[in-house]
Amino acid sequence: MSSLIERLTATSWFGFLARTILTFMFWMSGIAKLADFDGGVAEMAHFGLEPPAVFVVVTAVTQLVGSALIIANRWTWLGAGMLAVFTALTIPIAHAFWTMEEPMRTVEFYVVMEHITVIGALMVVTWKSAKAPAVPAH
Template structure:
């Protein structure tokens, strides 16, 4: 890897930016669910999650705490696990493409594929936080 790229990706600030971007869909959703609590409750009710206010708060807190653990690079494995399990659970609850007719079946399948990719990225974050690269000795 070119030295500049290695220096860039190895910097502390790059790690914070990368972890913030990776978790952005979660912390933005969590904030939205708290800022517009009624809309979040309506979303939970739409998917049959009752009591909807409890589920809205639980989802928002899961998204915010999971993101915070990853961004802070503390208990990263826990944050990644929280968000990965949450994302996996949304598939049968909100993205059951196998129950839909075309063209919605295919469109929703792509959403599920994206969810699986995000779960994979969260797995990489958990793995990488547990197995950091050794620091190379200066030449």
């Protein structure tokens, strides 16, 4: 079984699928912001980001370009860095649990823990792409 899993995870399609799934929440959010621009503007205004339309565009571009770089496995470090910085910045802007009352404090605390985990996953994809060995032919 171990040999089968090693062969599976060494394929280029597995890497492509893994990178696509890793970035799913980013590229879907970017597409959603562009598809419902007014909703994106309302979201940015809700968090006090001015001018909100500029923040929608910058956010969508960051999410889509960062995801594309990771999925394509080209300049992966840059795409992962873009998404990691974006994710870290959302914590004090949108998930400041330390300023909230219960039960939202606990809910947002767990969202922040998930964000930190996603940042770790982006670090792993950068590390893996930098060390990606040639796939042996089978």
